[in-house]
Amino acid sequence: MALRVYNTLSGKKEEFQPLVPGKVGMYVCGVTVYDYCHIGHARANIVFDIVYRYLQYSNYDVTYVRNYTDVDDKIIARANERGISSQELSEEFIRAFDEDMAALGLRKPTHEPKATAHIAQIIALVEQLIHKGMAYEAAGDVYYSVDKFPSYLKLSKRNMEEMQAGARIASGELKRNPMDFALWKTAKPDEPSWESPWGAGRPGWHIECSAMSSSLLGSTFDIHGGGRDLIFPHHENEIAQSEGASGKPFVKYWLHNGFVNINQEKMSKSLGNFFTIRDILKSYDPEVVRFFNLTAHYRSPIDFSDQNLEESRLGLTRFYEALAQLEIALSRSDADAEQGSVPESLAEPVERLAQLEERFRTAMDDDFNTAQAIGHMFDAVRAINRILAEESNLHGQLQGILGKGRDDLLRLGEVLGLFGSDPAAWLTRSAHEGLADAGLREAEIAALIAERRDARANRDFARSDQIRDDLAAKGIQLLDSAEGTTWKMK
């Protein structure tokens, strides 16, 4: 089955056919670097990280471009507040962005261009638009003339008359049409600026993406992504600029991810429910954050709440516990054990395990349906646990089946950026999180476990159970097994 993607431009799912067979050019709008990234940025970047990974998994040669917009009104304003240069500010937050994305386990794009490193291309593009009559200069500013681009608003499917009714021209702007937008802004005092045919100035928002994408991917490429909120005006304007200049279709498939809500409310600074990635990673494992993002479809809104994150933590724990048990069973099993056939009772889980990859692909081929893909992976976990529950001593054939199951799970998990940690280590780390809140130290727990072990050996179950209940009251769950007793936070 072939990959199908939902294209915002057509409003429906389409079969994905790259311009050049086997190769994909993909551009995703990065961030304007003037502050720390919030969890909405995390979602967008995780979503397109998955797109990138899945295309690579599907054997495409992908060129992934994600830009930094490092010249902008907000950067200038923030830099002035702090009394530093725009460049210092943007460099600081580019570093922060890189750290955040690395923490979230994102694969590095092929190219991460900066707007300020493409001023020459931007100026050339603006000149071209003026030359073609699509743009005009006015007092050092250059504006795009939306009236010259008949298919303007084709992406956002809005109505020009009504948009115009609501639009206003800010004082000092010399627009012919209120919907016209700036390609180049004349420099005000104390602003970063570059020399141009229209005097010193700087690029407007939107033009940098047109310039960088065409520089790195050509005038037509396959996928352009970003958050829904970028559809208008940002992406609409990119289309107008790029197609206006080249006369060729800009992008074949437009992909947009849904929003992040906080406790069912829109995330916004005014509501005070704004979380940076750094804030969240203080409380939650990055892999939990990623897992949470992938349990819903990328186009749907997701609700960021403690309860939902907690559920994701439990879900991810289920995977790691199964993987940890699998490691133990596989290491313990005897390679020389006599070959045995798979018992009839395990035919179904064995079959389910065998189908994992095919099901995963079918789900992901359907517009990157990670929620369904994870559902299939949970099925595989149950199949693994079932086999382990029934056959603690793996014979040759089952060993091979489970070994392949483990490999499949890890390989497909990697396509989603999951299960990359050593299972035992992840579980230990997870167990220790929150330990301080419980007011306990590991050594104390270990001592109590030892005391309980002795009590149990003496069949003093009253004492044994008391220890367990006391710890349970503090949120510590003891887990007895043949290998001894471990613990975790409930």
Place this chain on the structure above:
RNA sequence: GGCUCCGUCGCCAAGUGGUAAGGCAGAGGUCUGCAAAAUCUCCAUCCCCGGUUCGAAUCCGGGCGGAGCCUCCA
């Protein structure tokens, strides 16, 4: 007002014409000294009302409820 979109089990969430994935929570069984984990079994007819169809959660119309965009925004 215009344009998008959503309303599926207690909660989260897939499914968009062929008879409701999965996770969490819950009930019961197995395992266990007892538990936990694991496993097995059970647990929804899809906001409401019409219509199209052999057949609809899925399509159409009308309600009701919710969200987003239209200004910077992932």
